[in-house]
Amino acid sequence: xxxxxxxxxxxxxxxxxxxxxxxxxxxxxxxxxxxxxxxxxxxxxxxxxxxxxxxxxxxxxxxxxxxxxxxxxxxxxxxxxxxxxxxxxxxxxxxxxxxxxxxxxxxxxxxxxxxxxxxxxxxxxx
Amino acid sequence: xxxxxxxxxxxxxxxxxxxxxxxxxxxxxxxxxxxxxxxxxxxxxxxxxxxxxxxxxxxxxxxxxxxxxxxxxxxxxxxxxxxxxxxxxxxxxxxxxxxxxxxxxxxxxxxxxxxxxxxxxxxxxxxxxxxxxxxxxxxxxxxxxxxxxxxxxxxxxxxxxxxxxxxxxxxxxxxxxxxxxxxxxxxxxxxxxxxxxxxxxxxxxxxxxxxxxxxxxxxxxxxxxxxxxxx
Numbered sequence: 001x002x003x004x005x006x007x008x009x010x011x012x013x014x015x016x017x018x019x020x021x022x023x024x025x026x027x028x029x030x031x032x033x034x035x036x037x038x039x040x041x042x043x044x045x046x047x048x049x050x051x052x053x054x055x056x057x058x059x060x061x062x063x064x065x066x067x068x069x070x071x072x073x074x075x076x077x078x079x080x081x082x083x084x085x086x087x088x089x090x091x092x093x094x095x096x097x098x099x100x101x102x103x104x105x106x107x108x109x110x111x112x113x114x115x116x117x118x119x120x121x122x123x124x125x126x
Numbered sequence: 127x128x129x130x131x132x133x134x135x136x137x138x139x140x141x142x143x144x145x146x147x148x149x150x151x152x153x154x155x156x157x158x159x160x161x162x163x164x165x166x167x168x169x170x171x172x173x174x175x176x177x178x179x180x181x182x183x184x185x186x187x188x189x190x191x192x193x194x195x196x197x198x199x200x201x202x203x204x205x206x207x208x209x210x211x212x213x214x215x216x217x218x219x220x221x222x223x224x225x226x227x228x229x230x231x232x233x234x235x236x237x238x239x240x241x242x243x244x245x246x247x248x249x250x251x252x253x254x255x256x257x258x259x260x261x262x263x264x265x266x267x268x269x270x271x272x273x274x275x276x277x278x279x280x281x282x283x284x285x286x287x288x289x290x291x292x293x294x295x296x297x298x299x300x301x302x303x304x305x306x307x308x309x310x311x312x313x314x315x316x317x318x319x320x321x322x323x324x325x326x327x328x329x330x331x332x333x334x335x336x337x338x339x340x341x342x343x344x345x346x347x348x349x350x351x352x353x354x355x356x357x
Contacts, residue, residue, distance in 0.1 A: 003147055003148075003149065003197050003201075004197055004198070004201050006147050006197070007147065007193060007194040007196075007197035007198055008194070010147075010190045010193060010194045011190075011191070011194040011198075013190065014187055014190045014191055014194070017183065017187060018187070021183070070181065071181055071183060072181050072183055072184075073181065074179050074180055074181065074184075075178075075179040076179055
């Protein structure tokens with residue numbers, strides 16, 4: 001019975017881990033896409049100062065977010081996002097607004113793809 | 127590289143824990159599901175070990191899931207004979223009264239060479255010596271020899287040999303094992319008395335074995351063996 005109890009505990013732990021991972025990932029990805037929306041909206045409105053500030057602030061926070069996400073997402077999936085966050089402030093500084101907005105789109109697409117691949121759907125399972 | 131080192135240690139501990147939770151079986155005695163789980167666990171552990179880009183959880187979670195499923199399945203098989211038969215099958219008789227049942231051999235896809243190899247491994251060198259041979263659910267062959275060619279037992283001769291009980295290691299490398307002492311019905315005082323009789327200090331002892339009748343074997347560290355019976 002001890003083994004069965006241990007197995008039940010392991011199963012509960014696994015379930016808790018999966019749910020916890022899912023919640024954290026959704027929250028972080030949500031923050032990323034919201035930030036990109038804000039930057040994109042600021043750039044569309046012509047407010048490059050605010051867009052620059054948001055992008056720089058986000059880049060400062062990115063390390064901590066990356067550490068959290070790496071617990072359950074492969075590094076390769078986060079690399080495209082990281083590349084964008086690194087160059088975005090420079091595009092905005094240099095006035096490359098269309099490029100900067102394109103980078104925001106890239107992040108939103110990549111983030112959406114990450115969430116899509118983590119969903120429990122027949123296509124992902126198979 | 128340190129990442130690989132740390133992950134390897136973590137996964138090693140995880141696999142040891144997994145095998146402990148699954149229980150004690152030799153590889154040759156594993157049921158089909160247990161063998162599959164054992165192989166899967168080793169393959170799963172390698173992925174995050176070799177690839178630092180993969181989260182460690184991507185190896186650990188599947189291992190935990192497999193262990194849980196295996197333990198639950200074995201518990202269910204314990205309670206339900208029907209499910210056990212579905213998962214593990216049932217033992218089949220392949221030789222009955224010295225006669226090979228060819229239909230069963232065909233179903234098991236077992237060749238004559240396989241059968242005779244397994245018979246020889248069970249010390250049955252002639253087909254006419256075998257009363258029954260049964261293929262167990264884990265694929266091993268159990269052989270029951272005919273009474274007139276089987277090994278002679280003391281019971282058959284009407285002899286009652288002395289039962290020495292269980293021999294256990296009570297001192298190993300200078301350390302007393304209280305659990306082993308309990309198994310053979312002795313205590314620390316007996317160990318002290320024995321070592322005093324043998325003029326040996328505890329720290330000089332490599333191994334001291336004992337059984338319930340008081341017979342012991344003392345091996346000193348880098349010394350000769352000395353046998354005796356405690357009074």
